[in-house]
Amino acid sequence: MLAKRLENVVSLLLPWLAGPAMVAALYLIFMVVPTERDQGVVQRIFYFHVPSAWTAFLGFFVVCGASLLYLWRGNPGFDRIARASAEIGMVFCTLVLLTGPIWARPIWGAWWTWDPRLTMTLILWTIYASYLLLRAFGGGEDQISRYAAVLGIVGAIDIPLIVVSVRLWRGIHPAVMMSRDPQGGLRDPSMRFTLLVAAGAFLLVYAWLLLVRLRTLRVADGVVELEREMRAS
Amino acid sequence: MNGVWQIVRKDLRIEFRSPAGLVSIFVLGLLVLLIFQFAAPEKPTPESAAGALWISFVFAGTLGAQRTFLLERDNLCLDGLKIAPIDPAAIFLAKMLGTLVTLTILQAVMAPLTSVFFGVVPVSPLGFALVCLLGNLGFAALATLFASISVGTRAREVILPLLIFPVLVPLLIAAVKASAVLLGGAGEAGIWLRVLVAFDVVFTVAGWLLFEHVLRE
Amino acid sequence: MDRFPYLFAAYTVVWVVLFVYLLSLDRRARRSERELAAIRKALERDPSRR
Numbered sequence: 001m002l003a004k005r006l007e008n009v010v011s012l013l014l015p016w017l018a019g020p021a022m023v024a025a026l027y028l029i030f031m032v033v034p035t036e037r038d039q040g041v042v043q044r045i046f047y048f049h050v051p052s053a054w055t056a057f058l059g060f061f062v063v064c065g066a067s068l069l070y071l072w073r074g075n076p077g078f079d080r081i082a083r084a085s086a087e088i089g090m091v092f093c094t095l096v097l098l099t100g101p102i103w104a105r106p107i108w109g110a111w112w113t114w115d116p117r118l119t120m121t122l123i124l125w126t127i128y129a130s131y132l133l134l135r136a137f138g139g140g141e142d143q144i145s146r147y148a149a150v151l152g153i154v155g156a157i158d159i160p161l162i163v164v165s166v167r168l169w170r171g172i173h174p175a176v177m178m179s180r181d182p183q184g185g186l187r188d189p190s191m192r193f194t195l196l197v198a199a200g201a202f203l204l205v206y207a208w209l210l211l212v213r214l215r216t217l218r219v220a221d222g223v224v225e226l227e228r229e230m231r232a233s
Numbered sequence: 234m235n236g237v238w239q240i241v242r243k244d245l246r247i248e249f250r251s252p253a254g255l256v257s258i259f260v261l262g263l264l265v266l267l268i269f270q271f272a273a274p275e276k277p278t279p280e281s282a283a284g285a286l287w288i289s290f291v292f293a294g295t296l297g298a299q300r301t302f303l304l305e306r307d308n309l310c311l312d313g314l315k316i317a318p319i320d321p322a323a324i325f326l327a328k329m330l331g332t333l334v335t336l337t338i339l340q341a342v343m344a345p346l347t348s349v350f351f352g353v354v355p356v357s358p359l360g361f362a363l364v365c366l367l368g369n370l371g372f373a374a375l376a377t378l379f380a381s382i383s384v385g386t387r388a389r390e391v392i393l394p395l396l397i398f399p400v401l402v403p404l405l406i407a408a409v410k411a412s413a414v415l416l417g418g419a420g421e422a423g424i425w426l427r428v429l430v431a432f433d434v435v436f437t438v439a440g441w442l443l444f445e446h447v448l449r450e
Numbered sequence: 451m452d453r454f455p456y457l458f459a460a461y462t463v464v465w466v467v468l469f470v471y472l473l474s475l476d477r478r479a480r481r482s483e484r485e486l487a488a489i490r491k492a493l494e495r496d497p498s499r500r
Contacts, residue, residue: 215476
């Protein structure tokens with residue numbers, strides 16, 4: 001009951017936190033932060049690209065945690081969290097894969113390179129795409145939840161292996177890695193501050209989306225439950 | 234643990250009694266190897282040979298891993314297996330071992346064929362066999378876990394490769410790289426062997442621990 | 451660089467529209483939650499309507 005009340009308070013608060021944060025991030029990105037010397041205006045994509053990546057990773061991390069809790073306790077609430085978080089993580093992961101090439105084209109001269117980070121993000125995208133497809137194809141209700149939880153955990157423990165193998169695969173290109181590295185490129189302190197505010201805004205949007213999606217999933221489960229009861233009586 | 238051996242023996246007996254399934258796996262592997270010839274550069278390299286070997290292995294292996302659970306689904310054998318007084322982890326090990334044996338036989342045919350088709354010879358046959366075995370082990374662990382999931386879904390034939398391939402990427406990279414080195418390519422195989430071993434350990438343990446959640450009613 | 455404010459404006463419009471849309475999604479999700487609860491309560495009060 002406490003968790004329910006907490007969720008209600010947070011979900012009432014979130015729009016009024018996320019809205020100003022979004023505005024503040026926009027203002028900082030376009031009005032305050034200086035234009036990067038070597039890359040020009042295009043570098044501002046970073047303030048959308050990098051927070052999207054962090055949010056996506058957070059989303060997938062939540063999938064793993066919620067999946068473990070679901071297998072351990074069997075509470076359908078955790079299953080809904082994993083499902084909602086996977087969907088939203090995919091949205092942000094897609095944003096990463098779309099904004100990245102838009103930035104890379106003028107800076108690297110190519111839409112895509114098999115740089116370790118790009119490769120890793122693409123592989124992650126495919127893992128969680130298969131996760132959502134598994135849920136979409138479905139099977140028995142509880143069954144599919146358990147299957148998805150197993151995949152959510154397996155996908156997460158695969159990440160360290162992906163990182164290592166993908167780095168070794170193409171060798172580490174220090175030049176490329178440095179210019180990709182957000183911290184390496186952000187010499188001005190206001191750039192770092194802007195990135196943090198943007199990340200905060202994205203985080204709040206993620207949390208808000210998660211709560212809205214959880215609500216709709218709960219209603220859907222409630223309808224299924226009601227139908228089952230009516231058929232039984 | 235005594236159930237492991239019984240299940241492996243039962244599965245292998247079924248496979249060899251009507252070998253149509255086994256044969257179809259071999260033919261698929263051979264076909265992929267053949268098709269790869271037309272896609273590969275004219276002058277084969279150790280790298281393209283290694284790539285062809287593992288691509289054909291993964292396609293044929295996915296089919297093979299699917300079979301052990303599809304056979305159980307017929308006549309509700311899977312339910313019998315669930316009721317049997319056997320630890321789910323033991324069932325996982327048995328299924329994984331069965332797939333491992335089948336796929337080792339597959340490799341024993343595919344590897345010499347690749348060598349002939351691509352005109353490459355392993356620098357160290359023993360090392361090459363080790364890479365094949367390690368790659369096979371990790372694949373069998375992952376494929377067994379996912380095959381048990383896929384037979385419980387509505388679109389089982391479609392979903393299995395979708396589940397396996399993304400997660401398999403680290404193993405595939407390591408196996409292809411290590412095989413290429415051992416077939417005479419440039420580079421160092423040691424680091425890739427370590428990645429392979431890590432993958433094998435991680436996913437054997439993961440399957441062992443998670444399998445009961447897949448099987449549970 | 452003189453067209454910079456337009457870029458800013460475009461992004462702001464995108465975010466504002468997204469915000470409003472999310473707000474409406476939030477409200478509609480709450481409404482269906484309330485409706486479901488109401489149906490459940492009505493059924494419990496009068497089981498004959500099942």
